[in-house]
Amino acid sequence: xxxxxERILRRRITSIEATKKITRAMELxxxxxxxxxxxxxxxxxxxxxxxTAVIANLAGGGAGVDHPLLKEAEVVSNxxxxxxxxxxxxxxxxxxxxxxxxxxxxxxxxxxxxxxKLILTGKKATSYFSFREFDIHASFAGFSxxxxxxxxxxxxxxxxALFDSGEVQEVRLAYTKxxxxxxxxxxxxxxxxxxxxDLGSDAASESAxxxxxxxxxxxxxxxxxxxxxxxxxxxxxxEGSASEHAARQRAMKAATDNAEDLKTxxxxxxxxxxxxxxxxxxxxxxxxxxxxxxxxSIIIDDLISExxxxxxxxxxxxxxxx
Amino acid sequence: MRVELVSPESVLFSGECSQVVTRxxxxxxxFLDNHAPFIGALGIGETQLWADDGVIALAINxxxxxxxxxxxxxxxxxxxARADIDxxxxxxxxxxxxxxxxxxxxxxxxxxxxxxxxxxxxVGSAK
Numbered sequence: 001x002x003x004x005x006e007r008i009l010r011r012r013i014t015s016i017e018a019t020k021k022i023t024r025a026m027e028l029x030x031x032x033x034x035x036x037x038x039x040x041x042x043x044x045x046x047x048x049x050x051x052t053a054v055i056a057n058l059a060g061g062g063a064g065v066d067h068p069l070l071k072e073a074e075v076v077s078n079x080x081x082x083x084x085x086x087x088x089x090x091x092x093x094x095x096x097x098x099x100x101x102x103x104x105x106x107x108x109x110x111x112x113x114x115x116x117k118l119i120l121t122g123k124k125a126t127s128y129f130s131f132r133e134f135d136i137h138a139s140f141a142g143f144s145x146x147x148x149x150x151x152x153x154x155x156x157x158x159x160x161a162l163f164d165s166g167e168v169q170e171v172r173l174a175y176t177k178x179x180x181x182x183x184x185x186x187x188x189x190x191x192x193x194x195x196x197x198d199l200g201s202d203a204a205s206e207s208a209x210x211x212x213x214x215x216x217x218x219x220x221x222x223x224x225x226x227x228x229x230x231x232x233x234x235x236x237x238x239e240g241s242a243s244e245h246a247a248r249q250r251a252m253k254a255a256t257d258n259a260e261d262l263k264t265x266x267x268x269x270x271x272x273x274x275x276x277x278x279x280x281x282x283x284x285x286x287x288x289x290x291x292x293x294x295x296x297s298i299i300i301d302d303l304i305s306e307x308x309x310x311x312x313x314x315x316x317x318x319x320x321x322x
Numbered sequence: 323m324r325v326e327l328v329s330p331e332s333v334l335f336s337g338e339c340s341q342v343v344t345r346x347x348x349x350x351x352x353f354l355d356n357h358a359p360f361i362g363a364l365g366i367g368e369t370q371l372w373a374d375d376g377v378i379a380l381a382i383n384x385x386x387x388x389x390x391x392x393x394x395x396x397x398x399x400x401x402x403a404r405a406d407i408d409x410x411x412x413x414x415x416x417x418x419x420x421x422x423x424x425x426x427x428x429x430x431x432x433x434x435x436x437x438x439x440x441x442x443x444x445v446g447s448a449k
Contacts, residue, residue: 043331043333044332046326046328047328047329047330047331047397051397053388054361057388058361149399210359211360211361212358212360213360214346214348214361214363215346215347215362217361219363220361227397
């Protein structure tokens with residue numbers, strides 16, 4: 001019956017309204033967190049810039065050209081992937097983009113006979129790869145929202161140990177670059193060994209030489225390179241978190257707008273259904289009354305005029321009368 | 323000269339200083355204006371920044387210092403200004419490290435922890 005349909009629609013509208021409230025709240029929360037995350041990205045920049053500059057100066061001074069972290073391996077048989085994804089979903093394509101990119105890269109390596117090791121951050125990364133039965137070397141979770149330096153340190157130490165042991169000859173870092181509020185891009189970069197152009201060879205040549213070192217340059221480099229790795233990973237985690245919030249804000253805004261549209265449409269359909277049912281009832285009564293003959297048509301005329309004045313009360317009166 | 327003290331998460335100090343005293347792994351060093359270019363690894367110890375409005379003392383646990391072009395940059399993961407030092411926690415860490423050392427005299431980690439705790443106590447108590 002038409003009345004049943006109307007009730008179902010009303011229930012759906014209520015549920016959409018509730019969903020809209022949730023997505024709207026998530027949108028606002030994400031929006032407020034982007035600003036904070038961005039501030040953290042820029043606060044972390046001086047450190048990594050300075051570390052990079054010092055390494056460039058050291059390398060420019062001739063130290064540690066033989067350091068394994070600075071030298072490309074001749075034969076690469078295993079590549080480690082450090083994947084930066086989120087702990088929570090509902091952020092559009094944020095997780096999917098990074099994860100699919102890594103999956104594709106691993107598939108390409110496989111064709112060339114190169115093995116992989118996965119170091120995952122974020123619950124979504126872990127569930128994605130464990131569902132597809134990949135071999136996961138290590139996974140971290142619980143800090144994608146707001147990564148701390150100590151989190152980056154923990155991951156970086158594990159990665160460095162893996163690289164130092166010679167189990168992998170290359171480490172790649174997959175994360176989402178924060179380009180602007182409206183644009184984030186999944187990016188796969190070489191993390192270890194460090195590439196010469198990462199270190200800004202211009203800076204090195206400009207100020208090379210003339211430095212006093214305490215202790216020996218090689219020794220300084222030994223403790224500086226792990227820190228560089230940490231700082232770089234930290235920067236990636238921070239950018240990832242800013243991107244996550246931006247992606248979530250956009251996804252939730254789209255969801256809120258969509259809920260609004262759905263609500264408008266459903267309300268329209270519901271009103272039409274209500275009007276239809278009223279019209280049908282009137283038609284039934286009128287045709288029923290006409291079939292009964294002249295005597296009753298006068299009463300029906302009265303009733304109809306009453307109905308036009310106050311349609312809802314009229315209906316029940318007619319229905320009872322009929 | 324220009325001095326910047328930078329931690330991974332933020333810039334802790336940035337300004338003009340007349341003198342910087344810090345401790346590398348080999349010993350104390352002091353920088354005055356126009357010091358020769360220098361790169362050093364920092365040990366555990368006290369760092370003093372002689373700023374215009376007084377000396378700022380910090381406890382520093384490892385890091386790097388670079389001097390070039392009349393600017394000093396100190397990079398540290400672990401730098402605590404005097405006001406931020408939790409004396410009770412430092413004392414507790416010291417006691418803990420001491421007991422670990424009495425059990426095993428070669429415990430390098432405990433030795434470092436002891437040094438760091440002692441440095442914090444020293445910097446925190448000096449007025």
